[in-house]
Amino acid sequence: MENYINNIIRPKIQGDGGEITFTSQDGDIVSVIMQGECSKCTILDRCINWIECRIEEDLGQKVRINAIRKKPFFWDT
């Protein structure tokens, strides 16, 4: 899962100025940190849903992504 997120999902997220970092997996809950543009995206839930679908399609695992936004201080208003 960590490899998949780092090598398959991450480059695509980075392509839009975002950043995703795998932190842990607890059963079917996968926790990730979202930075960059993702940290302030108002429709991030759509993207998270897309990641869940990709994981199911590519890895055959049904997971729920727990996305933790890490906003830079200058956007944290």
Place this chain on the structure above:
Amino acid sequence: MAHIKVTRRSMRPEEYTDLRFGWLKRYIYEDKTEITTFTIREARQTSEMKFEFYDSEPRNLNKGDMYFSPDGTAFIEAYATVPEKYKGKEIRFCLKTAAEMIVKINGKYAGGIDPNRENLIINPFIDSDELHIEITAYNRSKPDDERNPESLSVRGCRQIFEGGYFGVINETVQSLVYDLELLLDISKSECFNEDLRHHIDKELYAALDYIDFDDIRNEDVRLASEHIQKYIYSDNRYKGTGKVALVAHSHLDIAYYWRRIHTVQKNLRTVLIQMRLMDKYPDFRYAHTQAYTYETIEKFYPEVFEELKEKIRNGQFEPVGAMYVEPDCNVPSAESLIRQCLYGQTYYREKFGITVDSCWLPDVFGNSWILPQILRKSGVKYFVSNKMSTWNDTNRFPHNNFIWKGIDGSEIYACVPPTHFISWNMPSQVQENWDAFQDKESDTETLQMFGYGDGGSGVTEEMIELMHRFEKISAMPETRHITAHEFLENNFSDNKELAVWDGELYLEMHRGTFTTKSDIKRYNRMLEYKLRNAEIVSVAKLFAGEYYPAETIKKNYKKLLINQFHDILPGSHITPVYRDAIDDYREIEADLDKIVNEDTGYFFNSLNFKRESITFIEDEHGDITRLGKKGFYTIPNIPALKSEEIKQNYPDDNWISINKTIETPFYSIKFNDDGSFAYLYDKKLCRNWIKGNFNKLHLYYDYPGTYDAWDILPDYANKEEKINIDSPVTLTYKNGETAEFTTILSTKKSKWQMIIRIFRRSRAIEVENIVDWNEKHRLAKVEFAPDILSRELTCDTSAGFIKREMHKNTSWQQARFEVCHHKWFDISETDAGIAVINNSKYGVGIGDDSVTLSLLRATIRPDPTSDIGHHEFTYMILPHTGDAVHAKINNIAFEYNIPLIKQNINIDMDFGELYLQGLKLAEDEKYIIIRLSEQNGKRGILKDIGSFAVMDMTERIEFFADEYTYKPFEIITLGIDIGNFGRFIKFTN
């Protein structure tokens, strides 16, 4: 008695006008018919024209479906029949989207749709009842959306498809909407007279009263328009002043929040949109920059290129900007900036038969003092760059239309427009521009650029429609929509009223871009000189009967120039842009290595002066490791442009003694544990060089705010990270030439090894830094506080030096607390001083009594991973006699940056004190081009090299001569007939 504030809660008249304006916009379309046959294939772009598809087959795309994915491109298509009822009318294809779409109708490029426009006219492309609609759609979460507030709500990687339609516009309603856009902007702007604004509010309110918004009828809308015509447009009691030139353009970052590969389509979309506007509005003129963008159209979309050439011929589409891309103008060397012009102008001449006479750099982060000469000698008369007026954080730049005097005294007409280069042509923006214009007395117009940008897009129908109404507003300045060339020619040529600015165009912002993404800067510097060496070697080989790899060199030069774009080289971009740049650099290096070095025991000195400085020679048998390579130090003593063998000598290592002090032939030294110097006594000059921190590493807290990668704030030094000394400085190696002292430092997250090298035969002190860097919001600097009384810091510009005041007397000096330099800086008294020479660093901090060299940053926007990882770099501290010129610091810095080449080449040419900046085959392959640069501020005569052509920098012959009298800091381009050049060269395999 308590004060009770009276607050109006009922709707104000202006609010009711806004409300009705919103209602009116719903009736812009007379009719729409949904297209229900869309299919989509989602993909990701992998190169300029290649895509990795996620779906093997297209899927249906219906209104309400989710589409796009992160970093996604979508291929959407539909077959549809134009409704019978639309025949004979102007039909539009309509699709509201946050994405950027290129639309083809029946195989022809019809135009573009993006967040700034939601429809395009399709009549010219209807050649059958059934239409085949093909869309290449590219979705970005791009920051420039913020300039269009309506698109903010739909920003993000996953979008909801809002449907595609055929539509017909109600021109009566549309026209009134434009009137309202224009007039509401005036009524809400404090730039305009309060009475006028009240008058407009009152009459708009009255005009809209003609319309029953429960039953909108065209005749009522017409009455509203007539009311506006009669009571606002025909009322010329409010008089405006000023003259504003409106020039359409679109700022297109080659890479920024997107990769270079995506810019191919961004550019196509932009060009198509502007050409379609020219079809609809014959008076519309549009300026487009960067030869590279034209090149991509030609290469990937030849049919569009043919149409583009026609639009250029008829004067509607105007190439501006003589350079290949819009480069950063701080970090690139003089030769790189020359090549930007050479390859840009060569392209314009070959393809369009024109020489572009403007340099168009609206967004660059300050401009080096060397530019005027380079531009003037590249066919450029006019320089345009916006940021100093709108982004300076301390001082108001005092001119907008002026003459810029360069380091060598060359003068160029310069325009720093008063307002932002991205505007949407609203009356308030035009008025604001005139109000901010500082050269009103020069009897010139002020330049207002308009068009959306950063990622292209450009002008909209709305901007043109509003512009056509400007003359009806007597309160506005007089406006003219003209080409960039017309503006520049009309206002600058022979204008005696223009003021002169003599100095660099320093931007009081974005000071961090001299340092951010250190790997990119390191590669850029190294490859600039490797390209120089590759060309010199190739010329030599040409006369040995070998093939001159002109295409390979040009291809790689252009690749380097693209990566000098002003959001690549400065480091202000997202992670994939960094990766692309590094991949490019590695490819360039690999290509050039095949040209430059051969398996020979000889070393060629490509510099046109004798190498007398301490030099590291790579040798797998060497016992010193520097920057990851084995080798040894020596003083080569190889004459100018000659080749010799070099062997490692093994003299006694008793030249150094270490007791309380370290004693060398030149110095008595005491180190502090962290590698800084406690004492540096010069035995020959009988002085201690140190007054404060010297070679002292600092990690400052670096929180510049939203412009994270761009900025360093003036108070950065207020707080710093504690640096631990894991291993105090100690002697770790010595031989007969060199001694190495090493300290290991650390923070909680990073490790920093510093190796200090002192030498038996050189006054130089080299410091190598090996860093595992894992910081966030830290700025690493090394500080030098020498015991030198000087008010000036001398900095290399790559083509001469600039002196900057070290005091903080005025706000102008205070603002220049961090400046850009190239290979060296120097602080000197009359008879002695200290230079610090680097091979990959550009940022210099000017303190009260000290100077800092900026080493590394750790920013998180736009790239959260910026600079994290392993770094290795060196710099050299050089105490010297005399000042920097007397001490030949510039030559020593060239030796430090330009390695010896493994070749056996000998060239018999003497250019005196001029630096051989380049030696290449001319683009037309008829001449050998010699580029010489005077870098010490001296005059002289070049002679004894036979007859030559004196050329401009784009290799056009100006005259023939046998000798040439040059001025201080002049760059000279000579051409020697290829048939006569062989006599200078001896090449031995």
